[in-house]
Amino acid sequence: MSAPTLHRPSGPSPYRPPRPAPYRPTGLTWTVLRLHRTALYVWGAALLTVVAALVWMHAIGPDARAVTGGCDASDPFPMDCGIIQETEAHKIYAYGLALVSACVTFQMYAVAVWAGAALTGRELESGTARLAWTQSVTPARWLATRLAVPAVLLTVGTTLAVLLGDWARRAGNEELFGGWFNTNVFISSGPAAVAYALAGLALGALAGLVLRRALPAAAAALAAVYVLHEVLDGFRMSLWPAETATGRAALRLPHGTLVLEHGAVTGSGERLSNNMACVGTDSAAALEKCVRGTGLTDFWTTYHPESHFWPLQLMESGLLLAVTGLAAAAAFALLRRQHS
Structure with a gap:
């Protein structure tokens, strides 16, 4: 007894849509x-x-x-x-x-x-x-x-x-x-x-x-x-105006301040740039003693605080x-x- 044979239907093959091409970015x-x-x-x-x-x-x-x-x-x-x-x-x-x-x-x-x-x-x-x-x-x-x-x-x-x-x-x-x-x-x-x-x-x-x-x-x-x-x-x-402090405030600036220029004023009114006398004095008495010893009358500092x-x-x-x-x-x- 022979095995049954499979017969393919005659005629055109069924339509198969083509696979979409992989996406490739353009532009x-x-x-x-x-x-x-x-x-x-x-x-x-x-x-x-x-x-x-x-x-x-x-x-x-x-x-x-x-x-x-x-x-x-x-x-x-x-x-x-x-x-x-x-x-x-x-x-x-x-x-x-x-x-x-x-x-x-x-x-x-x-x-x-x-x-x-x-x-x-x-x-x-x-x-x-x-x-x-x-x-x-x-x-x-x-x-x-x-x-x-x-x-x-x-x-x-x-x-x-x-x-x-x-x-x-x-x-x-x-x-x-x-x-x-x-x-x-x-x-x-x-x-x-x-x-x-x-x-x-x-x-x-x-x-x-x-x-x-x-x-x-x-x-x-x-x-x-x-x-x-x-x-x-x-x-x-120089892109923003700096601040200026005088007196004792010029000697005790806040931490983080950028000092641009510091100076002092003599008894005759002369302004001395880059004079660091009396900087860091801890008390009013120490400041008064320093001023008497140096002959200075005032202090000034130009600076940029951290807020700038x-x-x-x-x-x-x-x-x-x-x-x-x-x-x-x-x-x-x-x-x-x-x-x-």
Whole structure:
């Protein structure tokens, strides 16, 4: 007895719809991310390193605080108090925060060099930009995307680093990472850090459009942000009016104050700058004795209290954003002129 055979029905095979193709992101944003993925990976790794370091600093902050002494709120010389004993936790906390603050402060240099060399300069030099313009992408849209994508990433990442840095500093002792007016601490503690990064991006992109070659654009962008950084660093404390104290108040300033100038007045009315006589006297009797011995009649001090941190931050951030806007506007104007 033979086994039954299976007969396939004759005629056309039933219709099978094709499998949908896997989704692949498209558009200018995806093009920018894919074209500059190496820089994206490096920046992402650096950001993750900074985040991990700040979380660690926060964890060891109480141990670092435990080995430092407190300062008298009226001590005019905060550096004379504080450290009682140095331990491994203190070293790691102080050096770790200093390193992270420097990285956040000086990231504008790396951003400017990359923007000048790769974001615009190399694409113009190699013809990649011109190829994009032939595919229904206008030069203005091409530049807008190349500025907007890294600007968003830099804003989010730098803001995260600033917030985590403040979180880590509150866990420890401020005597371990310098005063609020220290350059690296000041920039890395507020919106100025974001503004510096955006200014570096805009200046670098402008340099690339002007020179249209990667290496010269990188050098020009580096020089531009160096000048900007040094100028603002030199005039930072002039961006907001300082306060002046006279008499005994000039000798016992609050802790955390940045003294700009201190002087005394003689019996003849002459003002002596940088005269530190009688500073730190503990009582009215001690002050009277000091005044009799020096022949001085009054004292004055020009200073920035710690409460000036935010006005100075906002003023510097505003100037940097103005520079960013001017550089971006110049870049668009130059591109429109070149292709009009």
